Amino acid sequence: MGAARPVLVVAERLDAAADMVVDQLNQRGVAVMRFDSADFPQHVSLTAGHRPTAAGWEGVLADGHRSVRLQDVRAVYYRRPGRPRIADSVPEPYATWAQNQADAAILNLLSALPVRWINNPHHDRVAAHKPQQLVAAARAGLRVPRSLITNDPDEARAFARTVGCPLICKPVLGGRLDAGGERQLMVATHRVDPTRFDDSVRLTAHCFQEDIPKKYEVRLVAVDGNMFAGTIVGTSEKARTDWRTDYENLEYGTTEVPDSVRDAIRRFMASYGIVFGSFDFAVTPDDTWVFFENNPAGTWSWVENRTGLPIAAAHADYLQGDTT
Incomplete structure (x- = not known):
């Protein structure tokens, strides 16, 4: 596959994870077009047509500096982009209507591209529902609270x-x-x-x-079957309850993922049709892994920065591969 076939990166401008993936793709000579849905329709233009005999929509996405033909896209990395912004000159209720139209167009046209995704946003939305996650996790063989x-x-x-x-x-x-x-x-x-x-x-x-007793917690990042497990040890009461509330009192490391947990995570992800997930686990004093939740668009750049685990490279490996 030629390097001219670009990867489309749809993310906010200030997103460390997207930055790291783009850097990996650039190092490999893979063409990238990055934009934020929030720039559509004011600063990004989209024209797409569909022929009955075509594999998908064909057209052009452009931001005034770069452009990409939709039919040339090899993969899409879709990571927390903003919602389209409508010009201030459009009054309500038309502004909200126009935003919904723009949102539906950009989201659904891109989702229809027959390419590799991390992750298709329609799958993300279903996979993000926490009560249903507990059912899916238990069904996959994970222990849940x-x-x-x-x-x-x-x-x-x-x-x-x-x-x-x-x-x-x-x-x-x-x-x-x-x-x-x-x-x-x-x-x-x-x-x-x-x-x-x-x-x-x-x-x-x-x-x-x-309240699950914890020896430590794990932020496990799964990418196309690869699993990267960063450990988190809270050294304060606040950090042990919710480590996001006390970053100054955390210690980081890495650990191996038990085969039974690894297999269950793959079953869990397959049930949602996703290839990326950012999982939270507790590991009990007797080394039992307990699933808390999965964020299908969760953060992970800090895991790589703290531990050196090659998470961005795993993203690039998948996005660079053949379309499916």
């Missing part, structure tokens, strides 16, 4: 009695809170005291889980 989603305080108390060990509470849906301006707040995983459950539980859905 005992869990309850409820807005009933009596049911939450009953669950605590059944579990008979400390509980944590975590968001059903990830993301950050907009605190105004550029301030954002993260709702972290936190330990809860069931004796203090009251009617505030009724205000929304809560996800309660047994």
